Structures are given as C-alpha cells and as structure tokens.
Amino acid sequence: MRKSAAVKKNGKHKILFGKSDALILIAAFSVAVFLFFFYNGSSQEPLRAEITVNGELYKSIYLTQAHEETVIIQTDPVVTLKVSQKGISFVNALCPDRTCEKSGVLNKAGSVAVCLPARVIVSVVSDKSSNSGYDAISY
Amino acid sequence: MSKKLVAAQKTALFGILSAQALLLSFLEGLLPSFFPVQGIKLGLSNIVTMYCVSSPGISYALAVTLFKAFFALITRGAVASLLSLSGGLLSLLGMIVFFRLLPGKLGYVGIGVICALLHNAGQIIVCALLMGKTVFALSPLLIALSVITGTVTGIALKYTLPLLEKQSMRFLN
Numbered sequence: 001m002r003k004s005a006a007v008k009k010n011g012k013h014k015i016l017f018g019k020s021d022a023l024i025l026i027a028a029f030s031v032a033v034f035l036f037f038f039y040n041g042s043s044q045e046p047l048r049a050e051i052t053v054n055g056e057l058y059k060s061i062y063l064t065q066a067h068e069e070t071v072i073i074q075t076d077p078v079v080t081l082k083v084s085q086k087g088i089s090f091v092n093a094l095c096p097d098r099t100c101e102k103s104g105v106l107n108k109a110g111s112v113a114v115c116l117p118a119r120v121i122v123s124v125v126s127d128k129s130s131n132s133g134y135d136a137i138s139y
Numbered sequence: 140m141s142k143k144l145v146a147a148q149k150t151a152l153f154g155i156l157s158a159q160a161l162l163l164s165f166l167e168g169l170l171p172s173f174f175p176v177q178g179i180k181l182g183l184s185n186i187v188t189m190y191c192v193s194s195p196g197i198s199y200a201l202a203v204t205l206f207k208a209f210f211a212l213i214t215r216g217a218v219a220s221l222l223s224l225s226g227g228l229l230s231l232l233g234m235i236v237f238f239r240l241l242p243g244k245l246g247y248v249g250i251g252v253i254c255a256l257l258h259n260a261g262q263i264i265v266c267a268l269l270m271g272k273t274v275f276a277l278s279p280l281l282i283a284l285s286v287i288t289g290t291v292t293g294i295a296l297k298y299t300l301p302l303l304e305k306q307s308m309r310f311l312n
C-alpha cells in the first residue's frame with residue numbers, strides 16, 4: 001500500500017513542462033544567441049588563429065594568406081597543429097582520448113578547440129573583435 | 140528493524156544508484172556523437188542524481204556525485220575528475236534549489252535544463268581557471284546544447300522516476 005502511494009505521489013507531484021520551463025528555455029537560447037554574436041563579431045575582417053598554452057598566448061597566425069604551416073607544441077602530451085588556407089586543425093595529440101582531433105578544421109571567427117590534457121586552446125578570432133596589436137604576431 | 144540493517148540497506152541503494160550513474164555515462168559514450176562538437180554528452184547520469192535529490196535524499200545525490208568524480212580520477216585522471224566534480228556539485232546545487240527549496244516551481248524539463256547549464260558552467264569555469272579565459276568562447280554553444288540535453292534528461296527523468304522509486308522501495312522497506 002505504502003509503495004504504490006509513494007510512486008503515485010512522485011509521478012503526479014511534478015509537471016513535465018510548464019510556462020516557467022518555457023521561459024527558461026527561451027531565456028537560455030537568447031543568452032546563447034547574444035553570446036554567439038558577442039564572440040563572433042564581424043567575420044569580414046581577416047581571421048587569425050590564436051594558440052594559447054597554459055593560459056598564455058603561444059602563437060598567432062593569420063589564416064587568410066596562402067600560408068601552410070605545421071605547429072608542434074612541446075607540451076605533455078605533444079600537440080601538432082596544421083595551418084592551411086582552409087583553417088587550423090589539430091592533427092594529432094599524443095594522448096589517449098583525442099577529443100581535439102574530432103573538432104576538425106576551425107575556420108570561422110569564434111570557433112574554439114581545446115586539448116585539455118596539454119592545456120592548449122586554439123581559437124579563431126576576427127581581428128576587429130580583439131584589440132591585440134601587431135606586436136603579438138609572429139610567423 | 141535494527142539500525143545496522145538500515146545502514147546496510149542504505150549502502151546497498153547507494154551502490155546500485157552509483158552503478159547506474161556510471162553505466163549511463165558509459166552507455167552514452169558508446170552512442171555516436173549527435174553534436175558537431177568535441178566531447179559534448181547528453182548527461183544521462185544526471186537522471187540518477189536528480190532522482191536522488193527528488194526522492195531518497197540529498198545525501199545519496201552527494202555520495203553519487205563524489206563517487207563519479209572518484210571514478211573519473213582513477214580512470215581518466217585528475218583533470219577529468221575535477222571537471223566531473225565541479226560540474227556535478229554545481230548542478231547538484233540547482234537540483235536542491237528546485238526540488239527541495241522551491242518545489243513545484245519548475246517542471247522536469249526546466250530542472251533538467253538548469254542542471255545541464257550549471258553542470259557546463261562548473262566545467263567551463265574550471266577549464267578557464269586551468270587554461271585561460273579563451274574557453275569562454277565555447278559558452279554560446281554549450282548553453283544552446285544544454286537546452287537540448289537538459290530537455291532530454293528532464294523527459295527521461297519523468298518517465299524513469301516511478302521505476303527508480305520502485306527500485307528504492309525494494310531496498311528501503
């Protein structure tokens with residue numbers, strides 16, 4: 001008797017989807033859209049890939065030029081990145097899970113790929129949205 | 140019923156719930172990734188912790204969350220464990236607020252979405268502390284995906300809750 005009462009009470013107690021739930025969904029989506037435009041800025045400007053290691057800028061590479069480059073970062077595990085006109089991608093990371101390789105080629109402003117074990121972040125930014133000067137750029 | 144017997148029953152229930160949480164994360168890891176981004180998961184094991192908070196007690200939810208972080212530590216290392224813990228504890232906070240402090244304000248979908256958002260927030264904050272604030276650029280995507288994954292877990296909770304309740308009754312009565 002007690003069993004079925006408890007089951008019934010919990011089954012009935014809460015609704016699946018109500019007005020307040022709809023509000024939460026809408027609010028979350030609006031914040032997502034707002035942040036998306038905030039991070040993407042104007043993508044007409046030349047795109048630049050920023051490689052961050054351990055929270056510090058490691059290298060910054062323009063993606064618009066016909067420029068191919070392989071960047072090997074001596075972190076633990078070692079991370080290899082490939083830069084081409086199409087964008088920047090993780091080629092391989094010498095770690096077991098290799099999630100970063102699945103993120104493919106990054107070629108839009110605002111896209112980010114992260115290699116957690118090596119603490120490497122690759123992000124594509126459009127120049128207008130960031131205010132770092134030319135002195136931070138190296139080839 | 141003796142005190143010892145009750146303690147044994149509680150431990151057994153904790154064991155089975157933890158096993159279910161781990162199994163759910165393992166199974167969803169086998170699914171092909173629905174999402175175009177690295178490492179995004181549905182968070183099905185949240186069903187177990189949400190159930191714990193809503194019915195047998197917050198202590199079970201805390202124990203399951205800590206156990207999951209411990210399991211991540213021994214199988215995937217310190218960083219994974221820290222991410223599991225930060226996300227787990229923050230979303231636990233959300234569950235306590237909406238299941239216990241403000242019951243009936245939100246439906247299962249709303250609670251699922253809030254918990255998914257908080258889980259991701261906890262993880263991205265730890266990521267930012269470890270690697271710098273560039274990772275926040277991932278937040279629009281994570282928020283949008285939390286809405287989807289939270290809705291899925293919320294619906295799943297609604298329909299598995301009676302079954303989980305039945306299971307608990309087996310242990311606690």
